[in-house]
Amino acid sequence: MLSPFDPFWPFRWPLSGDVAQRFFSPALTVNYAGDAAVEGRVVADVASYGRQIGWLNELVLALVDKELPDSHTVANLKGAVAAIDNIKRWHGTSLLGGAVTALDRLQAAHPDQYWSLLDSRVQRWTHADSRSE
Numbered sequence: 001m002l003s004p005f006d007p008f009w010p011f012r013w014p015l016s017g018d019v020a021q022r023f024f025s026p027a028l029t030v031n032y033a034g035d036a037a038v039e040g041r042v043v044a045d046v047a048s049y050g051r052q053i054g055w056l057n058e059l060v061l062a063l064v065d066k067e068l069p070d071s072h073t074v075a076n077l078k079g080a081v082a083a084i085d086n087i088k089r090w091h092g093t094s095l096l097g098g099a100v101t102a103l104d105r106l107q108a109a110h111p112d113q114y115w116s117l118l119d120s121r122v123q124r125w126t127h128a129d130s131r132s133e
Contacts, residue, residue, distance in 0.1 A: 038091050046083045047076075055080070 043049065055077045062069040107114040 035091065038088055041087050041091070042084050045087070047080050052077075052080060 047055075055073050058073045059069045059077065103114065106117070
């Protein structure tokens with residue numbers, strides 16, 4: 001990190017200091033088990049997969065050795081579970097709200113397309129229900 005006065009600032013290379021940024025390439029594909037948006041927020045805001053697995057490993061190994069798990073590890077895991085639940089809840093609410101807003105906008109701007117979309121969805125549901133009987 002640069003100090004308030006750094007006489008060598010002209011000689012610093014770009015990104016040579018403290019950089020904390022996630023870089024994603026369009027060529028890089030990450031296969032998430034669930035919703036990619038939720039998984040991305042969990043990894044970015046809560047804990048990496050490695051950290052989560054580390055906590056679980058510590059707990060399992062303690063239980064295998066018939067010892068009490070480290071209270072700090074248990075607290076970390078409980079905090080992560082609560083944070084992940086909040087992300088899932090927020091994301092679900094956000095998706096529903098976005099869908100309702102989009103449908104309202106579609107109905108206002110293009111009522112024929114709105115009703116056509118709803119009819120096609122109802123037909124799809126009706127067809128799926130008739131196949132399951």
